[in-house]
């Protein structure tokens with residue numbers, strides 16, 4: 265599969281490791297100009313930046329849970345770039361808060377933190393991104409959801425809710441934005457081999473998760489990145505509002 269993103273500006277939130285990093289590497293190798301954001305890990309962000317093919321890529325510290333910080337990011341962005349072609353809302357958190365075991369303080373804290381990072385953050389990123397995209401009547405928004413939106417996340421209920429909300433928001437925006445030339449795509453991975461899933465995938469419980477798929481494994485970040493690039497390219501605008509599973513047939517939804 266070959267991609268060409270020459271001349272395209274691509275913003276990836278949480279782009280310094282895991283799925284985001286794999287996507288950044290793919291876009292950069294395909295000639296794209298990548299702008300990565302990260303929350304706190306500046307060292308990893310710098311390493312990722314240095315590993316990208318080509319020149320001119322940028323990193324920016326941004327906590328997507330913080331609405332004024334998003335506004336500042338787009339002000340910074342607009343001073344440097346005249347257009348935005350692709351936004352990948354990838355940053356996310358996976359916080360445990362088991363309803364029968366956690367106290368109310370932790371329940372509430374992890375619920376709020378999850379919704380702010382996984383749902384409100386992408387909503388606010390979209391708000392500013394579409395202003396830039398609409399100017400050129402061109403834009404692709406790729407929102408990274410999860411199998412958990414459909415299958416349930418008993419130990420991470422805020423996470424499941426945030427991703428279900430992300431799906432619904434993306435579909436509403438897809439309808440609102442279609443006349444402006446902007447399409448909104450939703451990718452719903454099952455487990456992926458990244459730091460986020462590392463503890464879930466360790467030991468016998470991890471092997472049980474791998475056996476959920478008839479392939480006997482979970483996804484690699486590079487596989488999710490390829491799917492992101494497919495939807496970020498031209499020709500699939502008519503799939504706007506669609507949710508694409510990448511879970512190795514581990515869960516079939518109707």
Ligand SMILES: NC(=O)c1ccc[n+]([C@@H]2O[C@H](COP(=O)([O-])OP(=O)(O)OC[C@H]3O[C@@H](n4cnc5c(N)ncnc54)[C@H](OP(=O)(O)O)[C@@H]3O)[C@@H](O)[C@H]2O)c1
Pocket residue numbers: 277278279280281282283284301302303304305306308326327328329353354355356357358381408409410411452453454455456457458459460461
């Ligand atoms: N891994 C899986 O099994 C899996 C399955 C389904 C869906 N997903 C989704 O795929 C996306 C990427 O996951 P991943 O597995 O690649 O995660 P990861 O390895 O944990 O990386 C998460 C990235 O998001 C950033 N981030 C976290 N909270 C942030 C915030 N509030 N503001 C800005 N950046 C923030 C992190 O930055 P710092 O390093 O600076 O903190 C990091 O770059 C997430 O939306 C996740 O929900 C993952």
